[in-house]
Amino acid sequence: MRYLILSDIHSNREAFGAIVSFVKRKKWDKAVFLGDLVGYGANPNQTVDLLRSLRPLVAIRGNHDKVCSGLEEGELFNRMALEAALWTRQKLTRSNLQWLKALPKGPAVVDGQFAISHGTPVDEDAYIFGELEALNVFRHTDFPICFFGHSHFPVIFALSPDAITTVLTVAPSFRFKLKEGVRYLINPGSVGQPRDGNPLCSFAIFDSDTRVVTIHRLPYKLKQAQKKIMDAGLPRPLADRLALGR
Numbered sequence: 001m002r003y004l005i006l007s008d009i010h011s012n013r014e015a016f017g018a019i020v021s022f023v024k025r026k027k028w029d030k031a032v033f034l035g036d037l038v039g040y041g042a043n044p045n046q047t048v049d050l051l052r053s054l055r056p057l058v059a060i061r062g063n064h065d066k067v068c069s070g071l072e073e074g075e076l077f078n079r080m081a082l083e084a085a086l087w088t089r090q091k092l093t094r095s096n097l098q099w100l101k102a103l104p105k106g107p108a109v110v111d112g113q114f115a116i117s118h119g120t121p122v123d124e125d126a127y128i129f130g131e132l133e134a135l136n137v138f139r140h141t142d143f144p145i146c147f148f149g150h151s152h153f154p155v156i157f158a159l160s161p162d163a164i165t166t167v168l169t170v171a172p173s174f175r176f177k178l179k180e181g182v183r184y185l186i187n188p189g190s191v192g193q194p195r196d197g198n199p200l201c202s203f204a205i206f207d208s209d210t211r212v213v214t215i216h217r218l219p220y221k222l223k224q225a226q227k228k229i230m231d232a233g234l235p236r237p238l239a240d241r242l243a244l245g246r
């Protein structure tokens, strides 16, 4: 099976659309979404509609989905994130708001092949930034392979019997074969708001038969996404950061 793995889309219809067009020419069997469909960007409904159109789909919620759909009030959000979340809540159609609200909490196991979580499989709102957090997650779980999001940073952590290693991806199309006997925590990067200094949108394809993960980076109509954020009256830094990849 080939899985299309998407995370942190954040209402960026341009970035998400570029990926959906790109993968039309590639074979994939199931879409897997790791949370944060909305928040920050200017096209919440178009983004929810597009994800709902991908079938079959396995999806879990992220922290922004909870606040944007009203499940949480966002006390821990910074001012800009909260402003965008409350704007999103106003804009969402009733159907899309209900759909977001009903997204399950991670972790989930997909087809017995791998686990998925938004933050970590232990705490959906916690971050994995580096090896210390990754090691802690490995210690408290037993999934051989887990895809996660939330940090908006494409990275692979690998735990062998004697060491933990970090694989940082820089190529526009980075292929990595998973070894037997090694455990992995894999972040496909963010579709709609990358934060690794590279503004290209990021996603992964995982082939469970060959055990190859490919992390792709694609250009998209970034200026159009920025203009929509400005036109919607959302905070300007939310537009600026897209070009910086921060």
Ligand code: ZN
Pocket: 008, 010, 036, 062, 064, 150, 151, 152
């Ligand atoms: Zn996010």
